[in-house]
Amino acid sequence: MTPNHNNPPPEAVQCATPEACATRLELARRIAELESRVTTDALTGLWNRAHFDQIIEKELDRSLRHRQPLSLVLFDIDNFKRINDDYGHQAGDRVLRELAIVANTAIRSSDALFRWGGEEFVVLAMSSGYRGAGRLAESLRGQLASHLFPSVGSLTVSLGVAEHVDSESAEDWFRRADAMLYAAKSDGRNTVRIDERGNSDLWNTGQGLPALHLAWQEAYECGEPTIDREHRELFELSNAMIDAFMSSGGDPARAAPAYDRLLEHITQHFASEESLLERHGYAGLEAHRRAHAGLLSRARELRNSVVSGGAGLGGLVEFLAGDVVARHLFKADRDFFPLFNTK
DSSP states (O other): OOOOOOOOOGGGOOOSSHHHHHHHHHHHHHHHHHHHHHHBOTTTOSEEHHHHHHHHHHHHHHHHHHTOOEEEEEEEETTHHHHHHHHOHHHHHHHHHHHHHHHHHHSOTTSEEEEEETTEEEEEEETOOHHHHHHHHHHHHHHHHTOOBTTTBOOOEEEEEEEOOTTOOHHHHHHHHHHHHHHHHHTTSSOEEEEOOOHHHHHTTSSSSOSOOOOOOGGGOOSOHHHHHHHHHHHHHHHHHHHHHHTTTTOHHHHHHHHHHHHHHHHHHHHHHHHHHHHTTOTTHHHHHHHHHHHHHHHHHHHHHHHTTSSOHHHHHIIIIIIIIIIIIIIIGGGGGGGTOOO
């Protein structure tokens, strides 16, 4: 999620005369501008620490109420003082602005990026346990390390990851993420350190409802009947797999059939989707095809690891229901929606 500074549409303002309407629009514009100043960082345009403090309790309540995991990724620029000393503070400011742009494109549209202060930033990773947030952090680290920044060239960041656990306070949760960031710095920088605890594991022990249940909505439709039908079936099979896992008592043999049905459908769907995109001349097809291949490879590796006892079912559930279905559809797939949705 990124700040939205749009003014309300004119049709949303009802008034008696054109003059009154203009006055109300101007008032709405000024209020929006004041809200923007309060909640966003002036240098980078990201949400600021004050806005984080405003929303975090609401997000924690939502996480616990709906049993959706929530994670923090805390990161800062390695040796940032050296950048300011060697290139000047204006160059340092340009680096911070550029980093905000790169980091915002590296995270998911459902996540929220904040400038915490100085060279320190926070990602609030929605519906992500520490495993998924760890993958997000590693992807973010790699993309920033490979980027060339104005005047200074390459730089690195260190990252700490912590998933909210039980009913801890926001302050205690942030302290755990900060401890992981400190560990990353102590271990040589340019690395990710993860606190491997979280509600996703507690909820995956079989107590209560599953940590993640996908609910199909009309807003997820792209307008192509075959793709929309297969996406809906992906949701249904993902939920069936989660239910099978929750009732299996952690036994891979009991949950495997539901997983295999989902993986079979994902494989068929990816092939079908690629064929349709090729037929419609989708410019991003090759990148999309590579993303599909990577997801399938990871899914098969995880499946083999679970069967051999090298990984838990919780990680498999999070990867398939989260990364393959929800996050891939909500982010990568939306790039091709304009091909079919002409409304």
